[in-house]
Amino acid sequence: MPSSSTQTLDVALGERSYPIHVGPGLLADPRWFASLAPAQRVAVVTNTTVGPLYLPRLQRTLETLRVACIGIAIPDGEAFKNWETLNRIFDALLENRCERSTPVLALGGGVVGDIAGFAAATYQRGVPFYQIPTTLLAQVDSSVGGKTAINHPLGKNMIGAFYQPQAVVADTDTLTTLPERELRSGLAEVIKYGLIRDAEFFDWLETRLEALLAREPEALTFAIVRSCANKAQIVAADERETGIRALLNLGHTFGHAIETGLGYGQWLHGEAVAAGTVLAADVSVRLGYLSPEQKERLVALYRRAGLPTRAPALGAARYLALMGHDKKVQGSRIRFVLLRRIGEAFVSADVPETVLEQAFAACCGHG
Amino acid sequence: MPSSSTQTLDVALGERSYPIHVGPGLLADPRWFASLAPAQRVAVVTNTTVGPLYLPRLQRTLETLRVACIGIAIPDGEAFKNWETLNRIFDALLENRCERSTPVLALGGGVVGDIAGFAAATYQRGVPFYQIPTTLLAQVDSSVGGKTAINHPLGKNMIGAFYQPQAVVADTDTLTTLPERELRSGLAEVIKYGLIRDAEFFDWLETRLEALLAREPEALTFAIVRSCANKAQIVAADERETGIRALLNLGHTFGHAIETGLGYGQWLHGEAVAAGTVLAADVSVRLGYLSPEQKERLVALYRRAGLPTRAPALGAARYLALMGHDKKVQGSRIRFVLLRRIGEAFVSADVPETVLEQAFAACCGHG
Numbered sequence: 001m002p003s004s005s006t007q008t009l010d011v012a013l014g015e016r017s018y019p020i021h022v023g024p025g026l027l028a029d030p031r032w033f034a035s036l037a038p039a040q041r042v043a044v045v046t047n048t049t050v051g052p053l054y055l056p057r058l059q060r061t062l063e064t065l066r067v068a069c070i071g072i073a074i075p076d077g078e079a080f081k082n083w084e085t086l087n088r089i090f091d092a093l094l095e096n097r098c099e100r101s102t103p104v105l106a107l108g109g110g111v112v113g114d115i116a117g118f119a120a121a122t123y124q125r126g127v128p129f130y131q132i133p134t135t136l137l138a139q140v141d142s143s144v145g146g147k148t149a150i151n152h153p154l155g156k157n158m159i160g161a162f163y164q165p166q167a168v169v170a171d172t173d174t175l176t177t178l179p180e181r182e183l184r185s186g187l188a189e190v191i192k193y194g195l196i197r198d199a200e201f202f203d204w205l206e207t208r209l210e211a212l213l214a215r216e217p218e219a220l221t222f223a224i225v226r227s228c229a230n231k232a233q234i235v236a237a238d239e240r241e242t243g244i245r246a247l248l249n250l251g252h253t254f255g256h257a258i259e260t261g262l263g264y265g266q267w268l269h270g271e272a273v274a275a276g277t278v279l280a281a282d283v284s285v286r287l288g289y290l291s292p293e294q295k296e297r298l299v300a301l302y303r304r305a306g307l308p309t310r311a312p313a314l315g316a317a318r319y320l321a322l323m324g325h326d327k328k329v330q331g332s333r334i335r336f337v338l339l340r341r342i343g344e345a346f347v348s349a350d351v352p353e354t355v356l357e358q359a360f361a362a363c364c365g366h367g
Numbered sequence: 368m369p370s371s372s373t374q375t376l377d378v379a380l381g382e383r384s385y386p387i388h389v390g391p392g393l394l395a396d397p398r399w400f401a402s403l404a405p406a407q408r409v410a411v412v413t414n415t416t417v418g419p420l421y422l423p424r425l426q427r428t429l430e431t432l433r434v435a436c437i438g439i440a441i442p443d444g445e446a447f448k449n450w451e452t453l454n455r456i457f458d459a460l461l462e463n464r465c466e467r468s469t470p471v472l473a474l475g476g477g478v479v480g481d482i483a484g485f486a487a488a489t490y491q492r493g494v495p496f497y498q499i500p501t502t503l504l505a506q507v508d509s510s511v512g513g514k515t516a517i518n519h520p521l522g523k524n525m526i527g528a529f530y531q532p533q534a535v536v537a538d539t540d541t542l543t544t545l546p547e548r549e550l551r552s553g554l555a556e557v558i559k560y561g562l563i564r565d566a567e568f569f570d571w572l573e574t575r576l577e578a579l580l581a582r583e584p585e586a587l588t589f590a591i592v593r594s595c596a597n598k599a600q601i602v603a604a605d606e607r608e609t610g611i612r613a614l615l616n617l618g619h620t621f622g623h624a625i626e627t628g629l630g631y632g633q634w635l636h637g638e639a640v641a642a643g644t645v646l647a648a649d650v651s652v653r654l655g656y657l658s659p660e661q662k663e664r665l666v667a668l669y670r671r672a673g674l675p676t677r678a679p680a681l682g683a684a685r686y687l688a689l690m691g692h693d694k695k696v697q698g699s700r701i702r703f704v705l706l707r708r709i710g711e712a713f714v715s716a717d718v719p720e721t722v723l724e725q726a727f728a729a730c731c732g733h734g
Contacts, residue, residue, distance in 0.1 A: 083450060094521040122489070125516065125527045149492065154461040160492045161528060 011232045024217035026171035037065045045116035046107040047076040089119045103128040109135035117148030121163035131165045134174035136186025140227035143168045172220040184306045185270030193230040196247045199343025250337040251277030257322035261314045274307035282359045284338040313365035316357045378599045391584035393538040404432045412483035413474040414443040456486045470495040476502035484515030488530035498532045501541035503553025507594035510535045539587040551673045552637030560597040563614045566710025617704040618644030624689035628681045641674035649726040651705040680732035683724045
């Protein structure tokens with residue numbers, strides 16, 4: 001019997017449906033890995049930080065199912081999400097004579113999931129793939145959508161495939177070793193789901209934020225499942241990224257500009273998204289879509305979560321350039337995700353430059 | 368109006384259907400490329416042999432549709448079907464700011480089709496793909512099945528994806544510059560379709576072989592369309608390669624052993640398949656499945672096609688090793704495609720080693 005604290009969400013996408021299991025203690029429980037038993041052997045891609053912490057636990061669990069583990073540890077960090085690392089994974093799969101039926105498991109955060117997923121998508125033209133995300137960001141973001149990729153020197157995530165996992169096992173216990181700053185960064189993506197389409201969830205987050213920061217398993221489980229359910233509904237409605245899937249980019253247009261402007265790695269993704277969302281909210285207020293009170297509510301929640309609510313002072317001109325704004329090119333208008341209220345976002349390509357400049361002046365620097 | 372000599376076959380596979388247009392003069396005719404017009408720009412992957420011959424012709428045709436061509440020429444040969452070459456394609460796509468909507472066209476033989484197809488499958492997680500095969504082998508084999516791949520130092524076609532093209536344009540005029548030996552090698556794959564499931568087509572090939580060798584457009588068009596139609600029916604019945612798709616490997620188990628045993632590139636693929644098919648036929652006769660007369664018929668057709676009908680004398684022990692036969696491993700029996708008659712193949716894992724040894728003794732060397 002699953003313990004009452006474990007929840008399973010079924011994601012129905014395209015041709016296949018797969019479960020996301022969320023809760024504490026899952027890595028130590030063979031039930032969640034029973035579907036691997038027929039394979040007898042699996043390849044586990046992890047990194048040099050997460051591997052020592054959780055690979056032995058997973059290995060022991062798989063041993064009880066008589067499934068052998070081929071461990072493949074890659075270096076930790078976005079800088080290694082490239083062809084060289086991918087090829088090391090292929091080398092290991094081939095040296096161990098992994099076959100088309102040998103599952104590939106990703107044990108780690110977003111980088112491990114992206115690169116292991118792409119390896120699974122392309123090794124012998126596709127092998128079964130399982131995700132075991134160990135960061136809050138990966139649990140609420142990479143678990144749904146099937147995106148896999150590596151970076152190219154000329155662009156992030158430029159090479160990849162859409163490839164769905166057979167199952168996702170998100171063990172909230174793995175969050176106990178997550179650095180505080182990464183937990184808070186993950187919360188920015190959790191809060192995003194409340195902002196764009198789930199006001200009730202936002203209310204819940206306001207009530208239970210301290211439980212999440214204290215890493216209480218039940219609060220984490222609820223927040224992860226609710227986030228994944230929101231993302232699954234959006235992706236199911238728009239698999240080809242032409243319509244409402246754009247709402248998932250709330251705070252991301254500004255956020256990417258912050259990340260690129262500061263140099264990748266200075267701010268974590270969620271930190272940039274939080275400050276970027278405040279900018280989007282500020283623009284929404286200036287254009288009369290959002291009330292100032294609602295904006296203050298979201299700023300207050302970010303503050304409690306320890307997330308930045310002011311963007312770095314790069315200057316309006318630099319921000320506009322980073323966002324790909326080009327006065328000389330017709331039709332180069334940027335599409336922004338704006339807020340009408342907490343729980344309702346929309347896309348607008350109709351934001352005057354002067355309003356953007358006012359928002360940068362109001363929301364950047366030490367304030 | 369399409370000329371009467373152009374034929375179109377619709378391939379219905381999985382979620383999508385796509386057309387294969389076959390006939391003379393197609394590269395010079397904008398009708399077959401009209402669906403590219405909205406894209407305005409395409410990337411054409413070709414090689415340094417085929418590019419000078421046919422890229423200008425394609426470019427002129429696309430110009431009449433106001434579609435600009437980004438030409439990407441890779442070195443000619445299987446040795447270059449690797450990551451390094453793939454990355455050069457990605458570099459070119461990124462340097463030219465190709466987008467998710469920019470089609471990738473493969474203009475060339477099997478290597479160009481495989482690597483360009485894999486680039487299309489993975490650039491920005493998938494862009495529209497068009498195949499313009501310029502060898503007989505690519506026209507009858509790569510046009511159907513959606514296989515794309517690159518080689519890895521530890522194995523051929525180890526990295527790849529299943530990715531269907533939007534359309535295939537097979538211009539029989541491009542076969543006029545194909546080296547004689549490659550034309551004959553391609554015919555081995557054409558003959559294979561007759562052998563495994565289409566006795567009527569085999570009869571036709573016996574009648575019209577000289578027309579094919581003389582590269583008469585109407586004969587070529589018929590043979591290409593009929594081959595693709597046979598392959599499409601097999602693949603549609605068995606997309607996951609679990610059952611009858613194995614029949615496509617007639618002559619390939621022996622053939623791969625010949626290719627590997629001699630070192631890749633010594634014999635062309637079709638040459639190895641022809642000699643390998645004779646071995647399979649010989650085994651079929653020895654086991655009482657096939658009549659000696661039927662075997663002689665296929666040997667006679669290969670001879671007329673200028674294809675080898677005797678395998679190189681590598682010795683039975685070496686052949687068995689090359690085919691992965693291992694006495695120590697239980698269940699390592701090789702699955703052979705055998706013939707019951709011309710037009711009917713089947714799979715058998717029940718071939719005694721002594722029969723194989725007799726076949727090698729009878730069918731190898733100068734005879």
